[in-house]
Amino acid sequence: MTTSCHAPTxxxxxxxxxxxxxxxxxxGDFVLQRDLSFSIPRGSVFVIMGGSGCGKSxxxxxxxxxxxxxxxxxxxxxxxxxxxxxxxxxxxMRRFGVLYQSGALWSxxxxxxxxxxxxxxxTDLRPAEIREIAALKMAMVGLRGFEDYYPSEVSGGMxxxxxxxxxxxxxxxxxxxxxxxxxxxxxxxKRLDDLILELRDSMDTTVVMVTHExxxxxxxxxxxxxxxxxxxxxxxxxxxxxxxxxxxxxTVRNFMTRGEGENG
Amino acid sequence: MKKPVIEAVGxxxxxxxxxxxxxxxxxxxxxxxxxxxxxAALGSGDVLGYDTTDLxxxxxxxxxxxxxxxxxxxxxxxEVDHSGLPEGARRLLSxxxxxxxxxxxxxxxxxxxxxxxxxxxxxxxxxxxxxxVVFLGETTRSLGxxxxxxxxxxxxxxxxxxxxxxxxxxxxxxxxxxxxGAILAFVGAVQLQQFGATIFxxxxxxxxxxxxxxxxxxxIVMAGRSGAAxxxxxxxxxxxxxxxxxxxxxxxxxxxxxxxxxxxxxxMMPLLTLYAILMGIAGGALVATTMLDLSLTTYWNQTAGALxxxxxxxxxxxxxxxxxxxxxxxxxxxxxCGGSASAVGDAATAAVVSxxxxxxxxxxxxxxxxxxxxx
Numbered sequence: 001m002t003t004s005c006h007a008p009t010x011x012x013x014x015x016x017x018x019x020x021x022x023x024x025x026x027x028g029d030f031v032l033q034r035d036l037s038f039s040i041p042r043g044s045v046f047v048i049m050g051g052s053g054c055g056k057s058x059x060x061x062x063x064x065x066x067x068x069x070x071x072x073x074x075x076x077x078x079x080x081x082x083x084x085x086x087x088x089x090x091x092x093m094r095r096f097g098v099l100y101q102s103g104a105l106w107s108x109x110x111x112x113x114x115x116x117x118x119x120x121x122x123t124d125l126r127p128a129e130i131r132e133i134a135a136l137k138m139a140m141v142g143l144r145g146f147e148d149y150y151p152s153e154v155s156g157g158m159x160x161x162x163x164x165x166x167x168x169x170x171x172x173x174x175x176x177x178x179x180x181x182x183x184x185x186x187x188x189x190k191r192l193d194d195l196i197l198e199l200r201d202s203m204d205t206t207v208v209m210v211t212h213e214x215x216x217x218x219x220x221x222x223x224x225x226x227x228x229x230x231x232x233x234x235x236x237x238x239x240x241x242x243x244x245x246x247x248x249x250x251t252v253r254n255f256m257t258r259g260e261g262e263n264g
Numbered sequence: 265m266k267k268p269v270i271e272a273v274g275x276x277x278x279x280x281x282x283x284x285x286x287x288x289x290x291x292x293x294x295x296x297x298x299x300x301x302x303x304a305a306l307g308s309g310d311v312l313g314y315d316t317t318d319l320x321x322x323x324x325x326x327x328x329x330x331x332x333x334x335x336x337x338x339x340x341x342x343e344v345d346h347s348g349l350p351e352g353a354r355r356l357l358s359x360x361x362x363x364x365x366x367x368x369x370x371x372x373x374x375x376x377x378x379x380x381x382x383x384x385x386x387x388x389x390x391x392x393x394x395x396x397v398v399f400l401g402e403t404t405r406s407l408g409x410x411x412x413x414x415x416x417x418x419x420x421x422x423x424x425x426x427x428x429x430x431x432x433x434x435x436x437x438x439x440x441x442x443x444x445g446a447i448l449a450f451v452g453a454v455q456l457q458q459f460g461a462t463i464f465x466x467x468x469x470x471x472x473x474x475x476x477x478x479x480x481x482x483x484i485v486m487a488g489r490s491g492a493a494x495x496x497x498x499x500x501x502x503x504x505x506x507x508x509x510x511x512x513x514x515x516x517x518x519x520x521x522x523x524x525x526x527x528x529x530x531x532m533m534p535l536l537t538l539y540a541i542l543m544g545i546a547g548g549a550l551v552a553t554t555m556l557d558l559s560l561t562t563y564w565n566q567t568a569g570a571l572x573x574x575x576x577x578x579x580x581x582x583x584x585x586x587x588x589x590x591x592x593x594x595x596x597x598x599x600x601c602g603g604s605a606s607a608v609g610d611a612a613t614a615a616v617v618s619x620x621x622x623x624x625x626x627x628x629x630x631x632x633x634x635x636x637x638x639x
Binding site: 094122124129133137141171199201203 | 293323327331332351352355360602603605606607
């Protein structure tokens, strides 16, 4: 029995930063998810949950406007993201910062150069100022002193943090993060969570995160949706803690209690 | 949008920096030369404070400027008071300051003196040569194991490599050697026409293709085609730790990856060269029959009379050696590839360059040896 459960909306419509309306994601005839409707409030940490292969990362790519929706739309501040002219697209992309699953640092550049590139492309700052801002971002993510290292010379956790520093180089309004804790030990993962929260609080960033790391979800998620691979739509939405305590749907319950609530 | 402004206002115990307007690094940054001078004029015991009541928005550009001014202030023993900064900015600055500085991690950017650099380069070259000899030895042993039937490789991989290095290269080898034969015929025809000896175009094309040009052109094509591919394949396997995975299984990467490639290329090269020789003769024949009014039969008989079995055997032997050189250079560059995506590109480039250098050097040695031996 698949009963979906949705928390009562606690966000007034005008506070919605990103709105997804009746979105259907498909590759050719293969429909990945249909009828997704939710809104991401400004300043929230929005978690996209779901089992492997249900289309979480694909949803993130739709929100970023990298993929065209098969039906429905994604709105940023009430303006459609998909199907834009290249210039309009570029100005929208600058409002996003993205941290990719494996960091996706450019391997032929040092960490500082990785962070400087967006600044060089989009600002008229002098090289010395760019270097300072890059150093500041590196210090924020705890990588002071590693400016001249190449990505292959530092650990996976450090690559993630450098990726985060690159994502926030242009002070984005929206920070999209794909699997922040994948491949990190619990302590590094906790520190990354704290860092994300700190950045959100200080810069009033909206964070959209794909993850299935339960401790992270409960610790920093303020709102979430749950995508189901079987029914191919979202079967739950609301604050993660609320879902854990109130959601009756067995799939969601299993996920949120790591299967321990199966018989309870 | 208001213009961003920063100004220094004196106060009894030091200086207050008043920031106002909209700060956006993508738009414009304010002039701050005056403020910097004012901060630099402070002395020990003074206080540097902030007034941001008129500051509308701020971003990293503002933070970086604050950091820069505070670095100047810190050098002069000035006390800094962050209480006038916006809440978020204060938090970000303390986040940046709290992160431990790994001074030991910092790289020195100083250039070592010339003598040291020459020494380093020499030592590098020696150890590089050392590793090259080790690689050659390992490959030889691996081929020995292969010959004894104890090599560890997958038959399917070997056949695939044979197909890629053999049948897969026929198209490009046909084109290049056909054109080369035609070019040789053109060059020869112009000279030989002066003596009325156009029939000797057949000798020229046949002997040149069989003894040298067939093997050489095929080798250069294969260096660009297979040599680069081997370096890129092995290099990306190295980057993805696939070679490490082989080693942990107790399989030597040289057995599994290098030996089949050397074998495939060195067996296919003579066959491709034989084919290239025929294509070159065909190219020469086309020019001779259309431009020099020679009949196809005459041309063929002349070619057959000019070529000895030794010429062709010599060419095929050279091709075998070139094949081994290309495969070794490609695999060697792939195996010593660094850990990043750009290193794979470097390895492919190095493979092509080093195999072409090896091929040309070997061709020179062959020319001399064949001359001395009178072959």
